[in-house]
Amino acid sequence: MNFDYDRALARIKRLTVLAGVAGAAAMAIMRGMEPAAGFLAGAVISLLNFQGLCKLSGVLGGSPGGAARGWAVLIALRYVVVGAAVYVIVRVLGITPLAVLVGLLAVFAAVLLEILYELILYART
Secondary structure, three states: OOOOHHHHHHHHHHHHHHHHHHHHHHHHHHOOHHHHHHHHHHHHHHHHHHHHHHHHHHHHOOOOOOOHHHHHHHHHOHHHHHHHHHHHHHHHOOOOHHHHHHHOOHHHHHHHHHHHHHHHHHHOO
16 A cells, blocks of 8 residues: 555645544634634635645645745745734633643644544554
8 A cells, every 4th residue: 555645735734624623623612713713714724824835835736726926925924924824813802821832732633633644544554
C-alpha cells in the first residue's frame, strides 16, 4: 500500500473542519457563544493558512495551476494577515484572545489525528 499525499491533505482539511466545529460546540457548552465564536474564527484562520501553505507547496513543487507569485506574496505576508485578523477579532469584536489562539491549533489537532490514522492503517500492512 502506497502513501497518497493528496488523500492525506484532504483528510487533514476535513479533520480541521471537524476539530473546529467540535471545539466550538464544546466551547459553547462550557464557556458560552462568544468564546465559541472566537474558537471557530481561529479554526477558520488556521484552515485558510494551511490551505495557503498547501497551494504554495504545490506551486513550488511544480503542480499545475495557480499563479506562483500571488501565492508566494500571500504566504510571505501570512503572519501579518493572521495577526491583523486576530487583532480585529479580539479588539473590534471583543472576543477572548485565548479562545482564538486555541482555535488556531485546529490544524495541529487534525495533523495529530492524521498521524494516528496513518499509524493504525499502516500497522496492519
